[in-house]
Amino acid sequence: MRHLLSIADLNKSEAISILDTATELARVSDGAVKKLPTLRGRTIVNLFAEDSTRTRISFEAAAKRLSADVINFSAKGSSVSKGESLKDTAMTLQAMGADAVVIRHSASGAAQRLADSQWMSGSVINAGDGTHEHPSQALLDAFTIRKHLGMGASDLAGLNVAIVGDILHSRVARSNVLLLAMLGAKVTLVAPPTLLPVGIQNWPATVSYDFDSEIPHVDVVMMLRVQQERMSDLFFPNAREYSRYFGLNGERMASMKSGAIVMHPGPMNRGLEISAEVADSARSVITEQVTNGVSVRMAILYVLLAGGALEVGSN
Amino acid sequence: MSVALSAQDITRALTRISHEILEKNQGSANIVLLGIPTRGAHLATRISSIIASIEGSEVPTGTLDITLFRDDLRMRPPRAIMPTKIPTSGIEGKDVILVDDVLFSGRTIRAALDALGEIGRPRAVQLAALVDRGHRELPIKADFIGKNLPTSKSQSVRVLLSEIDGRDEVTIEEGAEL
Numbered sequence: 356m357r358h359l360l361s362i363a364d365l366n367k368s369e370a371i372s373i374l375d376t377a378t379e380l381a382r383v384s385d386g387a388v389k390k391l392p393t394l395r396g397r398t399i400v401n402l403f404a405e406d407s408t409r410t411r412i413s414f415e416a417a418a419k420r421l422s423a424d425v426i427n428f429s430a431k432g433s434s435v436s437k438g439e440s441l442k443d444t445a446m447t448l449q450a451m452g453a454d455a456v457v458i459r460h461s462a463s464g465a466a467q468r469l470a471d472s473q474w475m476s477g478s479v480i481n482a483g484d485g486t487h488e489h490p491s492q493a494l495l496d497a498f499t500i501r502k503h504l505g506m507g508a509s510d511l512a513g514l515n516v517a518i519v520g521d522i523l524h525s526r527v528a529r530s531n532v533l534l535l536a537m538l539g540a541k542v543t544l545v546a547p548p549t550l551l552p553v554g555i556q557n558w559p560a561t562v563s564y565d566f567d568s569e570i571p572h573v574d575v576v577m578m579l580r581v582q583q584e585r586m587s588d589l590f591f592p593n594a595r596e597y598s599r600y601f602g603l604n605g606e607r608m609a610s611m612k613s614g615a616i617v618m619h620p621g622p623m624n625r626g627l628e629i630s631a632e633v634a635d636s637a638r639s640v641i642t643e644q645v646t647n648g649v650s651v652r653m654a655i656l657y658v659l660l661a662g663g664a665l666e667v668g669s670n
Numbered sequence: 671m672s673v674a675l676s677a678q679d680i681t682r683a684l685t686r687i688s689h690e691i692l693e694k695n696q697g698s699a700n701i702v703l704l705g706i707p708t709r710g711a712h713l714a715t716r717i718s719s720i721i722a723s724i725e726g727s728e729v730p731t732g733t734l735d736i737t738l739f740r741d742d743l744r745m746r747p748p749r750a751i752m753p754t755k756i757p758t759s760g761i762e763g764k765d766v767i768l769v770d771d772v773l774f775s776g777r778t779i780r781a782a783l784d785a786l787g788e789i790g791r792p793r794a795v796q797l798a799a800l801v802d803r804g805h806r807e808l809p810i811k812a813d814f815i816g817k818n819l820p821t822s823k824s825q826s827v828r829v830l831l832s833e834i835d836g837r838d839e840v841t842i843e844e845g846a847e848l
Binding site: 372375376379380382383390391392393421657658661662 | 735738739743744746747748749750751752753754784788
């Protein structure tokens with residue numbers, strides 16, 4: 356495996372091996388050892404052409420714990436804001452000897468374009484491209500679910516997961532549906548019809564418009580952010596109505612199964628899709644998702660970068 | 671393929687190693703056994719139970735995965751990371767005995783010493799290996815050896831243990847390891 360562009364590129368055993376590697380690496384982060392020499396001398400560039408807090412920091416922390424050198428590159432304050440193309444940026448990074456590029460871009464397919472081009476030879480890791488995919492988020496979500504509800508199993512067979520909210524604009528939902536279904540979970544998408552993408556019937560998930568009828572059956576409720584910055588149109592009448600039908604508040608949370616958890620990829624719109632009461636409740640694993648994100652991203656970097664090509668000579 | 675050690679030979683070698691560990695350390699009071707996965711971990715467990723039957727008290731035993739500390743990671747496809755389990759008593763000030771199946775280039779042990787250094791500062795570190803096949807690339811020597819096996823670099827040594835492979839045996843085969 357050289358790049359991580361989409362969950363669709365992974366098979367089940369590769370996905371499980373990333374989760375297992377993350378489990379071991381999490382144990383490392385918990386203990387006395389915070390830093391490992393594994394990627395010493397490797398350079399990882401965080402190329403963020405779109406705003407991000409936790410993904411960038413998480414990749415940076417993961418790379419540093421594995422002793423890689425990290426270069427942060429954001430569109431603001433770089434030549435990208437002067438109009439430099441992705442190609443010229445990539446060739447600059449190649450000339451500086453980047454072993455991997457973690458890319459976030461507002462255009463769907465930007466990571467794929469970078470990987471398919473001959474512009475640079477390093478690994479490409481998709482950290483979110485437009486409304487397409489966000490594979491590292493899906494892996495950390497699966498990791499978090501497995502840790503809480505997996506009961507020692509390697510996959511997520513038999514678990515019911517509801518993904519609720521702005522599916523249309525969500526790369527997190529897209530990656531999660533693919534990964535969770537691959538790992539054996541039953542995924543239900545809950546959203547108003549205006550926030551579901553065309554072709555949803557071909558996704559490995561069922562669709563529901565009624566949050567209240569789904570909530571007592573699920574083990575995991577994954578709330579999505581309403582992405583107002585991507586909304587060029589009116590998708591629901593007003594925020595209060597959206598919140599009433601598709602928001603997770605204390606009353607809805609009370610009808611959840613015992614042991615069921617609440618997730619959110621962040622950043623949250625408190626009061627819109629999730630109430631503060633729920634976000635700060637004992638069922639919420641939202642801050643734990645951030646912690647797990649570092650371990651999962653360490654695992655991704657390890658799997659992509661630690662091994663060399665076979666032909667580099669045998670021992 | 672030739673058999674270098676039979677099941678009985680392995681049991682005798684481990685029993686002798688256990689006695690030697692106790693002799694050198696004047697008992698089991700301060701020792702911690704750490705096996706290097708996969709097969710070293712099983713050997714450590716066996717040595718631990720032999721020592722317990724001699725001394726009548728349990729010896730803290732764990733595993734130490736060294737994958738993340740290897741210097742040859744770039745030469746091979748990525749390896750799976752195995753569990754590291756340090757006994758709750760820790761290794762600070764202890765006499766740590768590393769246990770591995772085959773001692774060859776010494777690079778695994780170098781990595782293990784680095785891994786130990788990240789966890790704490792043992793009073794001393796000793797090394798037990800079931801087989802020493804020579805061809806060291808680093809100045810590393812075992813304190814306790816089951817059997818010295820003179821081999822050529824074109825051969826490979828395979829250790830089979832009943833916990834994983836269904837039977838106990840050490841064989842020498844033609845053809846270098848991949």
